[in-house]
Each structure stands twice: as structure tokens, then as C-alpha cells.
Amino acid sequence: MTALLEVSGVSKSFDGFKAINNLSFSIGEAELRAVIGPNGAGKTTFMDIVTGKTRPDEGEVRWGEKSQSLLKMSEARIAQAGIGRKFQRPTVFEDQTVTENLIMALKAPRGPFAVMRWKPTRDTDERVSDLARQVGLADQLDRRAGELSHGQKQWLEIGMLLAQEPRLLLVDEPAAGMTLAEREQTTALLRRLAETHAVVVVEHDMEFVRRLNCKVTVLHQGSVLAEGSLDHVSANPDVIKVYLGR
Amino acid sequence: MFIRKDPSILVFLAILALFTIGATLMSEAYGSGALPTSMIKVLGKTLCLALAALAMDLVWGYAGILSLGHMAFFALGGYMIGMWLMYARTGEIVSATLSRAAIPPTPAELQDGIASQIFGVVGSSDLPLAWTFAGSLPIQLILIVAVPGLLALVFGWLAFRSRVNGVYLSILTQAMTLALALYLFQNDSGFRGNNGLSGLQNIPGLTDVPQADISIWFLWASAGALALAYVLAAWLVSGKFGSVIRAIRDDESRVRFLGYSVEGYKLTIFTLTAMLCAIAGALYYPQAGIINPAELAPIASIYLAVWVAIGGRGRLYGAVIGAVVVSLLSSWFTGGRAPDLSLGFYTIDWVDWWQVLLGLSFVLVTLFAPRGLSSLIDLAARLRHPSRRGRDLGPDVGALREREAKA
Numbered sequence: 001m002t003a004l005l006e007v008s009g010v011s012k013s014f015d016g017f018k019a020i021n022n023l024s025f026s027i028g029e030a031e032l033r034a035v036i037g038p039n040g041a042g043k044t045t046f047m048d049i050v051t052g053k054t055r056p057d058e059g060e061v062r063w064g065e066k067s068q069s070l071l072k073m074s075e076a077r078i079a080q081a082g083i084g085r086k087f088q089r090p091t092v093f094e095d096q097t098v099t100e101n102l103i104m105a106l107k108a109p110r111g112p113f114a115v116m117r118w119k120p121t122r123d124t125d126e127r128v129s130d131l132a133r134q135v136g137l138a139d140q141l142d143r144r145a146g147e148l149s150h151g152q153k154q155w156l157e158i159g160m161l162l163a164q165e166p167r168l169l170l171v172d173e174p175a176a177g178m179t180l181a182e183r184e185q186t187t188a189l190l191r192r193l194a195e196t197h198a199v200v201v202v203e204h205d206m207e208f209v210r211r212l213n214c215k216v217t218v219l220h221q222g223s224v225l226a227e228g229s230l231d232h233v234s235a236n237p238d239v240i241k242v243y244l245g246r
Numbered sequence: 247m248f249i250r251k252d253p254s255i256l257v258f259l260a261i262l263a264l265f266t267i268g269a270t271l272m273s274e275a276y277g278s279g280a281l282p283t284s285m286i287k288v289l290g291k292t293l294c295l296a297l298a299a300l301a302m303d304l305v306w307g308y309a310g311i312l313s314l315g316h317m318a319f320f321a322l323g324g325y326m327i328g329m330w331l332m333y334a335r336t337g338e339i340v341s342a343t344l345s346r347a348a349i350p351p352t353p354a355e356l357q358d359g360i361a362s363q364i365f366g367v368v369g370s371s372d373l374p375l376a377w378t379f380a381g382s383l384p385i386q387l388i389l390i391v392a393v394p395g396l397l398a399l400v401f402g403w404l405a406f407r408s409r410v411n412g413v414y415l416s417i418l419t420q421a422m423t424l425a426l427a428l429y430l431f432q433n434d435s436g437f438r439g440n441n442g443l444s445g446l447q448n449i450p451g452l453t454d455v456p457q458a459d460i461s462i463w464f465l466w467a468s469a470g471a472l473a474l475a476y477v478l479a480a481w482l483v484s485g486k487f488g489s490v491i492r493a494i495r496d497d498e499s500r501v502r503f504l505g506y507s508v509e510g511y512k513l514t515i516f517t518l519t520a521m522l523c524a525i526a527g528a529l530y531y532p533q534a535g536i537i538n539p540a541e542l543a544p545i546a547s548i549y550l551a552v553w554v555a556i557g558g559r560g561r562l563y564g565a566v567i568g569a570v571v572v573s574l575l576s577s578w579f580t581g582g583r584a585p586d587l588s589l590g591f592y593t594i595d596w597v598d599w600w601q602v603l604l605g606l607s608f609v610l611v612t613l614f615a616p617r618g619l620s621s622l623i624d625l626a627a628r629l630r631h632p633s634r635r636g637r638d639l640g641p642d643v644g645a646l647r648e649r650e651a652k653a
Contacts, residue, residue, distance in 0.1 A: 051503060053499070074502075074507065075499075075502035075503060076502050076505050076506055076507040076508070077505075077507075079502070079503050079504060079505035080505040084503075085503050087500075091497060091500045093489075093492070093493045093496055093497065093500070093639075093640070094496070094639045094640065095492060095496055095639040095640075095646050095651055096489060096492065096493070100489045103486055103489065104486065104489050104490060104493060104504060104506075105504055110505050110506050110507065111507075111510065112487065112510050112511050112514040113514075115485075115486050115487045115490060115506075116482065116485070116486075116487045118485065118486045118487075119485075144632070146632060146634065146639060146651070147632065160504070164504065164505065
């Protein structure tokens, strides 16, 4: 199986602190992967590097069938290439309605002049209401996103992620601030998505990772400490030391 | 249609039409003469300032870029039309003088005559390179939008590409304005130094038409330009483009991760609004009659931001209301028409104290009524701001604040 995203030998330091240290990681076309690690293990920096927000000091990030390097591309180009990101805090555009948020995320030409000429069609209307239904916001379409509850904002952001039709989804702590029922919904959604997309879930919560029931990558001090099933990595003495030994 | 979504556009256009008809019926040229020609000119100029404020609202209120340099584009537009006005008008006078000679003048002689007339004041008689096309109205009309547009494009490209944001960008735009003003102040830069361009109220070819008529024509043109620009701006902000620029204002890094090139959008809106300002300036200075580099002083652009803030940022009508109210009040106070306020021990002379009053009201509006004068309209329309416990609508410095938002 060829990898969709291949990160090899990447390092990044901030003022002498090595946030990422010779990290290698790869994920296939339709795969669910959980990335776990203690605070400061480099999870967020890893996502920043993949999405183009941070440039690594060394190493290579390659994408897709043509193994295109992502290092020269801007955040916007990387997003257009098919990498979607969901932040830990819900970041939706609070001054705008649910519909406007979803329309902005819909896959469509992104240039300023194309966007000026863009008009809603029956297709896009259907797509928006379909997405809203999927994330349980069908009756909230005209409300401003700022008025939604924390959980609803999380769902709206997931809806926006789906609207982008990315091939790789980077999801940062999706379960944070969700109720038990919402967590179960989220797990089901992520597992369903992973049938057709590559999904990377960065998570703190071991219980949630267990529910995802997928391959796990453990990060520690900026590099991969262990990789495998959750049972396999929990049995790893290094992982036990990092997680329990302090 | 976007007008159906936002009926305030029709209300605005109706008020503007009523205002224009009213001014025409009270003018000396076409009506009762209740308004002197000088007042018609003030009203026409005010409409041009409102157009500039509209552009400022697009770039600051909607896209969150606090540009303190947009009046430079306004003045540049004025310079571009001023060059043609002055050249063509001087050409008429010079050819009238030379035609009395036995041999009709050659084009070169005519040009030399014009150049020494225009530039005698700065001790030169050569036509500078920048004036190459000054004799051609169509070319100067294109340059009105082309020169400021190109300057905005280059400046914006450099600034946005290096991701200069917030206060730093504001300072940079101020520096641009100041540099341009200092350049124009020099006698040898070819724009008559601190004398500026004058006699712009005399329209070539219309020597026999009285100023009363010309002033009302310019009022119509200014009202027409404002109406067109308002509809254009309303169309821009109502659609997906408006969504994206408001999103950039509130949280630009999130917009990047959606795949939009934030820099491209900022550059588009910055350049577009620079061109709108230039058109406003090209209509303003023939009514003012004179333009000099002092018009590019950084303070002018700060005033523009003050108008938009006092009117209410992020609503198109707010910018227009702010510009109209503040600039009319300002000309009333500084024109010496406001009665002095006697406090017994001290007499407040408004010509001196107007600036203090303006500064104070700017601070008060920012602190207590962030929606400015539009909050009166919101009161009538029963719009309220949401209760967000003091949180802004996004993490960026330009983001809409809680009390600017509509619930």
C-alpha cells in the first residue's frame, strides 16, 4: 500500500527547544490513526508542519500519488490539495450563520474573483442542508455560529471539514468538551470517515482512543516512541514509563 | 438578488436621490437659489468624502485592515484629474494669446508655452515626464484608477506577502502616505511642490458656463458615483466574497486552513478600495479647486478612520453617515459659524476647540458605543448586540468586537 502522507526525518526546534526530533510518520489512503502523547510531545507542532503553518528545519513531507513535497506550499495550497484540519477549540466564524460557514468551506474554486462570481445553486443548497443534517444542525442553518453551544460548534466545524472534501483529515482532540453521547457519535463518524479517507486523530483521552480501535502512534519528545495497536503500545515498557513514571 | 436580502440598500438609494433632488431644487442654477453655490460645492465634496469612507469601511470594517493611507489614493486621484484640468485650461489660455501672433503656433511652441505657464512658479519651464499624457483626457481618466491602483497593488503585495498585520500594517501605510507627500512637496518632482495644482474649478471647454451650473453637475456626478459604489460594495459584501473577507477580519489563519489565500483577498480588497478612493478624489478636487501635498498628510487618512468609527464600522451606511455628519459638522465648526460658548472665565472658540471635541467623541464612541451613529439606526430596527461576556468574534486584532456585532 502506498502512503498518502509520508513524513520522514523531520526536525523542528524553537529557540533551541527541539519540538520535533527526527520524526517519521506515514498514513495510507483509507486509514484511521490515533496519535497520542503527553503534553509537549510535539503533537500540535506535527500538525502545524503537515498543514504548512510551521516550516521544519530539516526533513521531508510528501503527499499523494506523485509524492509532492508540501514544504514549499502555502497553507492555502496545502488545504486545496486535500488536507483538512480541525482545531482543538472549535474555530468557526462566529459572526456568520451556519449556512455561510458551510458555504465558505464547500469545495469550490478559491480565488478572489471566482468567489466574487460564485452563486448558490440547487446543488450547493442541497449539499449544505445535507451536511447540516449529518452534523445535526439542520434546523440551525440561519443562526449565527456564535450563538451555538460548544458542542454544536464542534459539530459545525466537523461539517465544515467534510464540506472541504479533504483526503486527509487532521483532527485535534475531537472529544474535548463533548458529552458521552456526543463522544459516541463522534467515534462512529470518525470510523465511518476512515473507510474512505485518511484520518489522523490527536487525542489525550485513552478511553476515547480505545473506542476508536485503530493503530496508535505514541509521540514523546518530538519523535515516535511506539506504534501499533493500543494493547501493543500499552504493554511497551517505554510507554508505561512516559505515561506513568512521573 | 442581493438587494432583496438587504433592503437597506434601497432606503439608502432613496435618501441619496431625495437629497440630490432637494439640493438641485434649492440651487442657484436649477432652483430657488436658497443654497449658495459654495454650499452646493460643500455638499458635493461631502458626497465624495462619503464615497472614500465607504471604501475605508470595506477595507477596515469588513476585511479588518486598518489602512491609514487611503487618503493618499484619494489625493492621487485628485492629482491625476488635476493634471488634465490644469494642462487643458492653460492650453486654452496660451493658444488664445498665441493666436494673435502672425504665424500660428506649432504644437511644440504651444507645449512650451503651457509648461512655462504651469511650472514658472517652481522655476522651471520643461514639461516633466509625468505630464506626458496630461493633454489627453481619456488617458488621464484611466490613470485616475491605474496609478493609485498600481501603487496599492505593489504596496499591498509587499506588505501582505510578508504577513504584516495589525498596528504594524497601519504604521506602514502611514509611512507610505508620508513618503508620498514628501515626494510631492519637492519642487523638482514635477507636481509644482507645495503650490500644488490650482484653478481646478475651471473646466476646460466650459469657460462660459457659470460655476453655479458646474457645481450642481459635480454634485450629480458625486451622488451617482456614491450610489454606484454603494451598490457595488453591497453586492461584494453580501455574497461569498463578503463572507470570506469578514472571516479574514475575525480569524485569518482559520481561513488559510480552509484553502483561501488570505493575501490574495487582502490585496484584492486593498486595491479595489484604493481605486474607489481615487475616483472619489477625482470628483472632489475639481469642486475644491485646489490640491496640494498637504492633502496627503497622514492626518487626513486618520480622519477617514475616525469617520468610519464614529459612523459605525462594518456597516456600509454607517461609514456614509459618519463621513457626512462629521465632515459637515467640522466645516460648520471650523468655518467660524458656530457660536462661541462663554463659560464666564473662558470663552470656547470652536475653531480651536473643534479638534478636541472630535477627539473626545472618537474616544467616547470607541468606549461606549462601538457601533457609533449606526446604533441609532439599530435602535430603530430593533437590532441588538449578542451577549458574549465580552468576547470578540475572533482572535485577530481587527476582529469585530462583541458590541459591534448583530445578534
